[in-house]
Amino acid sequence: MDIxxxxxxxxxxxxxxxxxxxxxxxxxxxxxxxxIFQLGMGINLVFAYFKERxxxxxxxxxxxxxxxxEQFNIHYAIGVDGISVALIVLTTIVVxxxxxxxxxxPDLPKEFFISLLVLSTGVYGFxxxxxxxxxxxxxEIAVIPMxxxxxxxxxxxxxxxxxxxxxxxxxxxxxxxxxxxxxYFNSNADGGALTFNILxxxxxxxxxxAQKLFFPLTFVGFAVLGxxxxxxxxxxxxxxxxxxxxxxxHAGVLMKLGGYGVFRVAMFLLPEGAMxxxxxxxxxxxxxxxxxxxxxxxxxxxxYINAYASVSHLGLVLFALLTLNKTAWNGAIIQSLxxxxxxxxxxxxxxxIYGRTNTRDINKLGGLMKVLPFIGAIYVITGLAxxxxxxxxGFVAEMNIFVGAFENPNMFNRVxxxxxxxxxxxTAVYIxxxxxxxxxxxxxxxxxxxxxxxxxxxxxxxLLLLIPIIAIxxxxxxxxxxxxxxxxxxxKGVL
Amino acid sequence: MDFSSFLLMRQEIILxxxxxxxxxxxxxxxxxxxxxxxxxxxxxxxxxxxxxxLSIDECSIFxxxxxxxxxxxxxxxxxxxxxxxxxxxxxxxLQEKIVTQDKGTEFFILLFSSLLGMYFMISSGDFLMFYIGxxxxxxxxxxxxxxxxxxxxxxxxxxxxxxxxxxxxxxxxFGISLLYATSGSIFFHDIIGVISASNLTILGFILFFTGLSxxxxxxxxxxxTADVYEGxxxxxxxxxxxxxxxxxxxxxxxxxxTIFKPLMHVWxxxxxxxxxATMFIGNLFALRQKNMKRFLAFSSIAQAGFILLGLISGTxxxxxxxxYFILVYIFSNLxxxxxxxxxxxxxxxxxxxxxxxxxxxxxxxxxVMMLALFSLAGIPPVAGFFGKFFLFTAAAxxxxxxxxxLAVVNVTISLYYYLSVIRAMFIRKSDNPIPFFKxxxxxxxxxxxxxxxxxxxxxxxPLYDYIYELSSIFN
Numbered sequence: 001m002d003i004x005x006x007x008x009x010x011x012x013x014x015x016x017x018x019x020x021x022x023x024x025x026x027x028x029x030x031x032x033x034x035x036i037f038q039l040g041m042g043i044n045l046v047f048a049y050f051k052e053r054x055x056x057x058x059x060x061x062x063x064x065x066x067x068x069x070e071q072f073n074i075h076y077a078i079g080v081d082g083i084s085v086a087l088i089v090l091t092t093i094v095v096x097x098x099x100x101x102x103x104x105x106p107d108l109p110k111e112f113f114i115s116l117l118v119l120s121t122g123v124y125g126f127x128x129x130x131x132x133x134x135x136x137x138x139x140e141i142a143v144i145p146m147x148x149x150x151x152x153x154x155x156x157x158x159x160x161x162x163x164x165x166x167x168x169x170x171x172x173x174x175x176x177x178x179x180x181x182x183x184y185f186n187s188n189a190d191g192g193a194l195t196f197n198i199l200x201x202x203x204x205x206x207x208x209x210a211q212k213l214f215f216p217l218t219f220v221g222f223a224v225l226g227x228x229x230x231x232x233x234x235x236x237x238x239x240x241x242x243x244x245x246x247x248x249x250h251a252g253v254l255m256k257l258g259g260y261g262v263f264r265v266a267m268f269l270l271p272e273g274a275m276x277x278x279x280x281x282x283x284x285x286x287x288x289x290x291x292x293x294x295x296x297x298x299x300x301x302x303x304y305i306n307a308y309a310s311v312s313h314l315g316l317v318l319f320a321l322l323t324l325n326k327t328a329w330n331g332a333i334i335q336s337l338x339x340x341x342x343x344x345x346x347x348x349x350x351x352x353i354y355g356r357t358n359t360r361d362i363n364k365l366g367g368l369m370k371v372l373p374f375i376g377a378i379y380v381i382t383g384l385a386x387x388x389x390x391x392x393x394g395f396v397a398e399m400n401i402f403v404g405a406f407e408n409p410n411m412f413n414r415v416x417x418x419x420x421x422x423x424x425x426x427t428a429v430y431i432x433x434x435x436x437x438x439x440x441x442x443x444x445x446x447x448x449x450x451x452x453x454x455x456x457x458x459x460x461x462x463l464l465l466l467i468p469i470i471a472i473x474x475x476x477x478x479x480x481x482x483x484x485x486x487x488x489x490x491x492k493g494v495l
Numbered sequence: 496m497d498f499s500s501f502l503l504m505r506q507e508i509i510l511x512x513x514x515x516x517x518x519x520x521x522x523x524x525x526x527x528x529x530x531x532x533x534x535x536x537x538x539x540x541x542x543x544x545x546x547x548x549l550s551i552d553e554c555s556i557f558x559x560x561x562x563x564x565x566x567x568x569x570x571x572x573x574x575x576x577x578x579x580x581x582x583x584x585x586x587x588x589l590q591e592k593i594v595t596q597d598k599g600t601e602f603f604i605l606l607f608s609s610l611l612g613m614y615f616m617i618s619s620g621d622f623l624m625f626y627i628g629x630x631x632x633x634x635x636x637x638x639x640x641x642x643x644x645x646x647x648x649x650x651x652x653x654x655x656x657x658x659x660x661x662x663x664x665x666x667x668x669f670g671i672s673l674l675y676a677t678s679g680s681i682f683f684h685d686i687i688g689v690i691s692a693s694n695l696t697i698l699g700f701i702l703f704f705t706g707l708s709x710x711x712x713x714x715x716x717x718x719x720t721a722d723v724y725e726g727x728x729x730x731x732x733x734x735x736x737x738x739x740x741x742x743x744x745x746x747x748x749x750x751x752x753t754i755f756k757p758l759m760h761v762w763x764x765x766x767x768x769x770x771x772a773t774m775f776i777g778n779l780f781a782l783r784q785k786n787m788k789r790f791l792a793f794s795s796i797a798q799a800g801f802i803l804l805g806l807i808s809g810t811x812x813x814x815x816x817x818x819y820f821i822l823v824y825i826f827s828n829l830x831x832x833x834x835x836x837x838x839x840x841x842x843x844x845x846x847x848x849x850x851x852x853x854x855x856x857x858x859x860x861x862x863v864m865m866l867a868l869f870s871l872a873g874i875p876p877v878a879g880f881f882g883k884f885f886l887f888t889a890a891a892x893x894x895x896x897x898x899x900x901l902a903v904v905n906v907t908i909s910l911y912y913y914l915s916v917i918r919a920m921f922i923r924k925s926d927n928p929i930p931f932f933k934x935x936x937x938x939x940x941x942x943x944x945x946x947x948x949x950x951x952x953x954x955x956x957p958l959y960d961y962i963y964e965l966s967s968i969f970n
Contacts, residue, residue, distance in 0.1 A: 069956045071815070071963045072888065133884075137875040144874050147914060151922040159922060163914060170910050174903030177884070181891040181899060213896075 002064050003048055004078045006041055007088065007124035010034060011117045018117070024109040028099065031113040035096040038120075042092035049085045049482075059199060059489045060130060068134075073195050077130040082486035083263075083333055084127045086479065087256055090337050091127070093464055094252040094344045095120045098245035100461035101348050105153070112153055115145040116245060123253050132180050132196040132265065136173070139261070142254060143169045143225075146238070146246070154241040161241035168234040169225060176221025176261075182214035183269055201269050202489070208272050215273025218266040219281060226258025226318055227311045228281075229288030236295075236307035244351025247303065251310050252344035256336045259317040263332075267321065268490055274324075279412070282322040286416045288315030293426035297433075302350045302360040305434060306343060309386070312423055313339045319420055320401040325408060326484075326491055331400025333483045338385075338393035338472060345382045345465045349375055352458055353438075356451045362437050366444035374454045376439045378462055383431045385469055388424055393472035398424065400480075503554045503563060506547055506571050507614050513539045514607050521600040530594045536603040537582050537937070544575040555620055559682050562620040566965040570745050570818060571614055577738050577825040578610055583941030584833040585730035587934075588840050593642070602642065605635035606734070613742040617749070622671045622681040625746070629667070632742065633660045633710070636735060640727035652726025656735075659709060659719040667706020673699030686754045697761055704765070710743040713803070714772040717796050721780075724792035729839055732788055733832035736795040741821045744802055748817055752809060752969045759809050766807045767898060773800030774905040781912050787835045787845050790912065791828070794871060797909055798824060801883060804890040804902055812892055814966040816885040819959055823870065823882035826948030830867035833942050834860050841932045847916060851925035857932070861920045863942050870949045872913040873906055878953035885959070 001009065014034030021027045052061040060079030068074045080088070098116060105112050122142025129135035143166070150162035180196075186206045187195045195201060224231040235255075239247050267274045292312025299305045313335065320332035352375050353368065354360050369376035385392030388399075405417040443449065454462075472479055501508065517536060524532060547568075555562040593599050612631025619625035637660060641653025671681070677696045678686045690696060705716065712720040724732040755762060777797030784790035802824075805817040837860060838853075839845050854861040870879030883906065887899045934942070952958060 070960055071812075072885070074956075137880065140875050140880070144869070147917070148921060151918060159918060162922075163911065163918075166914065167907060167911060171904070171907040174907050175900075177887065177903050178891075178896060178900045181888060182896060184888075185891055185894075 002062065002078075003041065003045060004062055004064065004080060004128045007038070007128060008121055010037055010041065011121040011124065015114050015117050015121075018110055018114050021110055024105060027109045027113050028103055028105070031099045031117065032096075034117065035092070035099045039092040039096050042089040045080070045085055046089060049080065049082070053082075053485070059486075063130070072133070073193060073197075074133045075131050075197060076134060077197055078128040079130045079199075080128060082482035082484075083260070086333065086337055086482060087260060088124060088127050090256070090340045090468075091120060091123050091253045093468060094249055094340060097344060097348065097461040097464045098248050100457045100464070101248065101351060102243070102245040103455075103457040107153065112149070112243075115149050116249065118145045119149070119249060119254070123257065126257055127260065130198050132183065132198060132201075135198075135261075135265070136177065136180055139176075139225075139257060140170070140173055142257065143173065146242075146250065146254070149246045150238060150242045153243040153246070155243070156241045157237075158241045161237040165234040165238035168231065172221050172224035172231070174221075175217050175224075179214045179218030179221055179266075182210060182217065183265075186210045186214075198264065198269065206270065206272075208276075211270040211273030212276050213273075215266060215270040215277050216281075218270065219262055219274075219277065222258050222261030222266060223281075223318055224258065226255055226262065227288065227292075227314045228258075228318055229284050229291055229311070229315065232288060232292070232311045235311060236304050239307040239310070239347070240301060240303040244347055244354075247347035247351070248344040251306070251347060252340040255310065255314055256340055259314065259321065259332065259336050262318065263321055263329075263490070274322075278322055278324065282319060282413075282416060285315050285319040285322055286420050288312070289319055289420045289423045290426075291315075293423040293430070297426065297430045300362050302353070302362060302434075302438075303347070305362075305430060306346045306350065309427065309430070310339070310343055312427065313343075316398070316401060316420065316423070319416075320405065323405040323408060323413060323417075325404040326487055327407065328401050328404025329487055329490070330480055330483050331397050331402075331404055334393065334472065334476065334479065335397035335401060337479075338397045338469070341465050341469050341472075342382055342386050342394060345378070345462065345469070346386070348458075348461055348465070349379050349382065352454065357445075357448060362434060364445065365438040367439070367441050368443075368448070368451075369439040370443055371448055371451045372453065374459065378466065379439060380435055381466070382469075383435045385473070387428045387431045391470070391473045393469050393476075396473060396476040500554070500556045503552060503556060504561065505549075505551065506543075506568075506575075507611060507618075509543050509546060510607055510611050510614065513543060514604055514611070517600055517603050517607075526597075529597065529599060530590050532599045532603070533586050533589050533594065537579075537586060540575075540579055540582055540607075544572070544579045547572045547575050557620075559620045559684060560624045561615070561618055563618050564968060566814075566818070566968060567618055567749075569962070569965055570617060570742075573818075573822050573825065574610065574613060574738055574742060577741070577829065578606070578734075580826075580829050580833075580941050580944055581730060581733055581738070583937045583944070584733070584829070584836055586937035586941075588728070588730060588836065591840065598642070602639065605639050609633070609635040609639075609734075610738070613738070617742055617746045619746070620683055622675070622683075626664070626668060626671065629664060629706075629710075632739065633664065636731065636739065639731045639734070640723060642731065643728050646726075648726040649728065650726075652723045655719050655726075656723045663706045663709030663716070665706075666702050666709075670699045670702030670704070670706060673702065683750075683754050687756075690754060690757050692758055692761060697758065700755055700758055700762065701765070704747075704762070707743055707747045708769070711740055711747070711799050711802075712796050713769050713799055714776045714796065717773070717776070720796055721784075721789045721792040724788045725786060729788065729832060729836040732792070733829060733836070736791065736832070737825050737828050740795065740799060741825060744799070744806075744817065744821060748806055748814060751806065752814060756809065763807055763809070766803050767895070770800050770803035770807065770898065771901060773797065773803065774902060775800075778905050778908045778912075781909070784912075785847050787847060787850075787916075790847065790916075791831060791835070794909070794912070795828065797905065798828075798871065800905070801886055801902060804895075804898065805886045807895060807898070808889040808893045810889070810892070811963070811966045811969045813889040814969050815959070815963040816882075816889040818962050818966065820882040820886050822958075822962075823878040823949075823952055826945045826952065827867050827870035827877075827879055830863055830942060830945035830949060831871065833938070833945060834864045834867070837934055837938055837942075838929060842929050844929060847919055849929060850916065850919040851923040852928040853920040855924075856928050856930060860934075860942075863946055864920060865917055866946060866949050868913040868916055872910050874910075876953065877949050878951075879949075881953040881959075
């Protein structure tokens with residue numbers, strides 16, 4: 001068994017083991033062991049990647065290729081480059097943190113952890129796929145458990161939110177399907193056989209007419225998952241209703257599939273189409289950046305604030321990808337990682353606060369720092385990292401994005417960049433106001449005096465996320481190296 | 496022609512022998528042991544299904560009236576498996592409701608006669624044999640639909656089915672007579688050579704197509720479907736939606752890919768429009784259904800619309816994807832109908848609201864239903880995903896991107912109502928949930944086979960490759 005296939009096999013084995021568990025204790029133990037194993041595999045993968053990279057300079061390493069459906073030339077083809085390695089490691093961290101945060105899951109625990117692991121299987125499979133068919137398949141596998149996760153264990157208008165989220169994401173995958181088929185049936189443009197293999201298609205000169213037609217379909221299909229304005233509306237409702245661990249996984253990992261897919265499929269395979277549609281989509285992305293930030297200011301529900309903030313920050317990822325600049329691309333990938341960790345952290349903290357106070361309304365909260373020192377301190381740190389304070393991952397990402405975006409001499413791009421940069425100021429406004437309101441000041445509600453402190457499993461989950469945030473912020477170069485080396489083929493193809 | 500040619504009709508002859516055997520058994524089985532007829536019928540049909548897998552020579556006998564080849568033979572096996580699962584799922588209902596009224600044997604005889612009709616229909620080499628098969632496959636089902644004579648709604652369903660089927664076969668027959676008038680022959684292989692796109696031929700084709708559309712319940716010939724499904728016993732509704740529809744699609748595909756191929760420039764437009772209408776109307780009507788049987792009726796109308804996407808390509812790829820999809824569809828739909836059947840038999844409840852909170856009382860049944868609905872909706876990794884993806888690939892291979900796009904929009908619409916059932920079972924809670932109950936052996940076996948099918952058929956690629964190879968006759 002090669003080390004990439006293990007990322008699909010181990011979660012599946014964990015799921016099978018979970019089927020036989022009897023109660024919450026067994027279920028969380030099994031999921032914890034499975035997730036720790038995944039984290040170990042993730043760390044191992046980083047070393048294996050560097051080792052392989054030293055002797056092998058092809059685009060994708062650790063590859064494997066097995067024919068699946070011969071008639072359609074569908075293969076089980078897997079492989080990774082620096083970008084996917086980074087995102088896989090992110091996933092392993094967030095999944096494990098999610099398991100810890102869900103330590104006390106009262107209702108149907110077994111089913112909860114199974115759904116969570118199905119989701120993570122889909123995400124891993126997506127990141128390792130080199131074949132459009134399996135990639136598409138794993139994308140849908142990752143999305144569909146969200147329905148049950150939000151519907152069964154959610155809060156508020158959960159039926160509505162779950163249905164809205166699922167239908168919008170599956171609708172997006174429907175659009176994507178047409179795009180994928182379009183790419184497939186043009187993959188023989190140079191006289192070769194039809195293929196779903198990304199590396200082979202990238203060598204083919206797909207006719208411009210086809211690229212023009214299928215780029216928007218592929219782009220939108222993925223970008224909806226990355227909360228592209230105006231298709232972001234599923235995200236605030238979905239996040240607000242989802243249980244804590246699901247919000248974490250969703251904002252932290254699942255939404256990254258969008259940016260990754262845009263980059264790996266839409267832009268890599270249809271570069272001329274990307275050039276053609278660039279202006280249109282970059283405007284949408286920039287609107288998303290600014291709109292999300294202003295949307296966050298207006299909200300009073302903690303989860304809605306973070307959901308809109310995610311729209312803004314992931315808009316920045318799409319924006320950076322569409323600037324077609326190497327530095328910005330590097331920033332986009334780091335932003336994906338950084339946002340994944342930070343948002344997961346935020347949602348975990350919100351879950352802890354909500355679990356203790358039973359409210360997420362910022363007007364009813366205040367002075368929590370006094371009664372919840374650990375949670376409060378981490379909240380402040382996360383907030384500062386979120387608005388891009390140097391020393392944390394957020395700064396590295398945004399710095400790269402804006403420097404790269406501004407390098408473009410085009411006046412139009414520069415104006416858009418300035419607009420997007422303004423979102424940083426707005427982010428500072430809502431984050432600082434939020435921290436001031438709920439953490440500082442006098443305690444507003446006397447009922448909050450005896451709130452229980454953070455438990456060991458909550459602290460473990462938090463630390464798991466905090467360590468990489470600081471690591472990326474303090475020593476970003478090793479990560480940049482890994483990503484930069486993997487950007488080369490894209491630069492040849494697109495720029 | 497010597498006596499051994501009869502062996503080439505092995506499937507038909509064995510089935511006929513089973514029918515006669517049951518008739519005789521009815522006489523000899525004492526009155527207090529009538530329920531053993533159910534065991535006997537299931538056993539005999541099981542043996543028949545297994546024997547069916549022995550290979551058969553390609554042939555054409557009775558002067559070309561009857562023909563068979565590997566694809567047709569394979570498809571008969573598919574039908575056999577479907578009917579076998581259906582029998583397993585109906586066994587409890589038969590023993591509790593039907594055998595006690597002393598109507599058990601007739602049920603099997605009518606059902607098997609209808610299946611025999613389908614064999615002849617898909618093996619036909621001329622329009623006469625085709626028509627006889629069509630009638631033989633339809634008339635017994637009308638009797639079956641009215642089988643629960645104690646219920647008025649069941650009789651109504653039988654009348655509706657026989658009237659609409661009668662009209663449909665009349666229209667079809669008129670079409671056939673026009674085709675005979677223009678080509679001078681009723682034999683398929685004669686017609687292939689002389690068919691041309693004259694107005695009369697096109698009119699004949701359209702009438703013929705209309706007749707079969709009734710059977711597949713394509714829009715706008717679908718009006719009977721929901722009413723008949725709702726009134727008929729669940730086993731019969733299930734038979735109509737799975738076996739009967741599958742066979743009709745198959746013969747339609749064979750005829751359109753062979754004798755009507757020269758008219759392709761005409762029929763591709765017709766199929767295009769009907770596919771869109773069928774998908775949209777089936778899906779939009781399904782959104783509002785509260786009764787599970789009506790719900791599955793509209794869902795099966797919508798599924799027929801998806802099948803037309805394979806038909807429109809007119810190629811070997813299209814044929815392979817259609818047969819594959821029908822295979823997947825048989826397992827998925829039978830699983831869904833099986834769960835509805837089990838619950839209806841134990842509690843008499845057939846509405847979607849009654850399913851609220853089902854997962855907490857009957858987790859296994861809910862999981863089977865969930866897999867079935869995921870497969871019908873086309874969600875990976877279950878078989879339905881592969882079936883739909885390949886159908887869309889077939890349509891896209893001929894450049895029908897807009898049609899594929901509208902079809903995937905429909906997939907999203909359909910997801911809403913499939914998820915509504917899942918919402919009822921998993922998310923909602925009920926004050927009065929369906930209590931826990933255990934199914935009997937036959938029902939459990941019937942559901943288990945469908946679940947295995949749903950899980951395995953998609954992943955197991957050699958099966959698709961095999962079907963693709965069999966479809967090479969359309970090259």
